[in-house]
Amino acid sequence: MIDPRRPEDDAPPPDLPYQLAWRSSEVRAGAHRGKREGAGGFFRDVAPLLRSPDPRRLDLRVSARDPFEGLHVRRFEQKATVTVYALVDVSASMGFRGASDKMRIAADLCAALASAVRRAGDAFGLIGCDAEVQKELTFLATRARGSEVEMLRRLRNFTPRGAGTGGMVDAAALVGGGRKVIFLISDFYMPRPEIEAIFGALARHDIIPIVLSDTAELERLPRWGLLSLTDLEVGRRRLVVMRPRLWEAWQRRSGRRRADLKSIAGRYGRTPFVVEDRIDWERLSGYLAGGVA
Incomplete structure (x- = not known):
């Protein structure tokens, strides 16, 4: 039988931080690492502008070092929901x-x-x-x-x-x-x-x-x-x-x-x-x- 003198369970913490070892493929922006490219989140890599046409994220330092004078942009990992x-x-x-x-x-x-x-x-x-x-x-x-x-x-x-x-x-x-x-x-x-x-x-x-x-x-x-x-x-x-x-x-x-x-x-x-x-x-x-x- 449950002991009536036993104290109740401690109150749950303000948050339960469930972290994922994988990347979500969902489109909606959220709090977890995602597979899609987006405006925020972790820095992913640098890619040619033609492959990722977003001149707002132009990386001048990498572009200046390109011997073929190509333009390069920074790509970021979009955080996603699960x-x-x-x-x-x-x-x-x-x-x-x-x-x-x-x-x-x-x-x-x-x-x-x-x-x-x-x-x-x-x-x-x-x-x-x-x-x-x-x-x-x-x-x-x-x-x-x-x-x-x-x-x-x-x-x-x-x-x-x-x-x-x-x-x-x-x-x-x-x-x-x-x-x-x-x-x-x-x-x-x-x-x-x-x-x-x-x-x-x-x-x-x-x-x-x-x-x-x-x-x-x-x-x-x-x-x-x-x-x-x-x-x-x-x-x-x-x-x-x-x-x-x-x-x-x-x-x-x-x-x-x-x-x-x-x-x-x-x-x-x-x-x-x-x-x-x-x-x-x-x-x-x-x-x-x-x-x-």
Whole structure:
């Protein structure tokens, strides 16, 4: 159970700086490095005037050194926007409440992300999935101000009940073409083939896996005792006689599951960020800014 004496999570930082290791191809000017030439941003190179006909950016020094007396202009990289999606697992296992409330943490994460995305001028969308895409939690990306209010209200009020996460694969079609930033928020209690399928379906995008972990599910289990456990995915209860050998076997299985996720995610560019019981906003900011998890 959630400890009522435990302090609430720290308030999110003023901004979550999600930095990209790639260049956006979108036309709209924004806050990220882009592939297109424009008026501002980083200096790219110098090119002949005939190739880039903009005499306002004439580089006299380079032009004077040209033995063929050609004119050259400076070219700059246009900063661009990106589209950001929060793809949230809302299967039954996400309804577990022990040392924390996974769905509340997921909603807090999405609220902070939506705010950061708005400030950057990017588009934000949210899709909740279990075995299928949940229509009531499907909001395609938009830049409209205030649109995140309804997204977050529905996510906070949603009760996880479905089994499976196949809807995350289907959500890839809704996200669409063109590279986007995808925050994949889940406890990742799923078989390795399902994880492979989800990452494979989203392979063209920049996937940022956020793992929601509750220590009451495994780490805090006693080594000895009679436990009544519930499989939330199938709604089945059973009595388990816990003993050290079984406890250690479960810990090893959990370790293998996390290693599998780290291996799969690493192939797609980013190692997972683990939220254990509460959000460490400072550590998350460092991770999104290009640090390690």
